[in-house]
Amino acid sequence: QLQLVESGGGLAQPGGTMKLSCTPSGFTLENRAIAWFRQAPGKERKGIQCIEWAHNARYYSEAEKERFTISRDNPINTAYLLLRRLKPEDTGVYYCAARAGGACPPESAEWDYWGQGTQVTVSS
Numbered sequence: 001q002l003q004l005v006e007s008g009g010g011l012a013q014p015g016g017t018m019k020l021s022c023t024p025s026g027f028t029l030e031n032r033a034i035a036w037f038r039q040a041p042g043k044e045r046k047g048i049q050c051i052e053w054a055h056n057a058r059y060y061s062e063a064e065k066e067r068f069t070i071s072r073d074n075p076i077n078t079a080y081l082l083l084r085r086l087k088p089e090d091t092g093v094y095y096c097a098a099r100a101g102g103a104c105p106p107e108s109a110e111w112d113y114w115g116q117g118t119q120v121t122v123s124s
Contacts, residue, residue, distance in 0.1 A: 002026040002113055004096050009118030016086045020118060022079040022096030027113070029053075032098045034072060034079040035060075035111065038120075040092035048094075050104030051079065058104040064090075086122045093117040 008020040022034065035050035047060035049070040059065045067086075072079040079096060097111035105111075 004098060004113055004115035006094065006096050006115040006118040009094060009120045011121045011123065012083075012086050013124055014087060014122055016122070018083045018086065018120060020081040020083070020094055020096075020120075022081075022115060024077060024098065024113070029072070029074065029077050029079065029098060031102075032100055033102060033104050034070075035097045035099075035104060036068075036070060036081045037095045037097060037108065038090075038092040039095070039117070040089070043092075045095065045108055047106040047108075049081065050106075052102045052104065054102070060106045083120070086120075088122050090122050091120060093119050 003025050005023050012018050031053050033052050036048045037045050039045040050058040051070045051072050057070050067084045069082040095117045096115050098113040099111045
């Protein structure tokens with residue numbers, strides 16, 4: 001089964017830092033864009049950031065732009081999302097997604113592969 005596997009979630013205090021990882025199962029991330037989405041409780045899934053194969057980052061949300069950093073390590077087939085200065089409103093399930101080509105569309109339906117998600121809870 002072709003899918004992505006997220007890891008690194010958990011419980012963090014406000015102001016803390018967390019690093020999420022995303023690795024593929026059954027395929028590679030070569031020439032694919034990677035994006036991170038978040039689904040907060042009771043809300044729709046929304047895109048946070050995207051990174052192209054050539055490491056160009058795209059930002060879907062200005063709210064997290066200064067605190068979150070997307071990156072990828074192509075030789076080891078892994079993508080990351082670094083979450084800094086965490087806030088309670090960052091709480092949610094974080095999903096990574098992959099698609100062929102270089103574009104980074106914000107719509108969930110445009111992405112081919114998804115992970116099961118990793119829960120991030122920010123609370124004191």
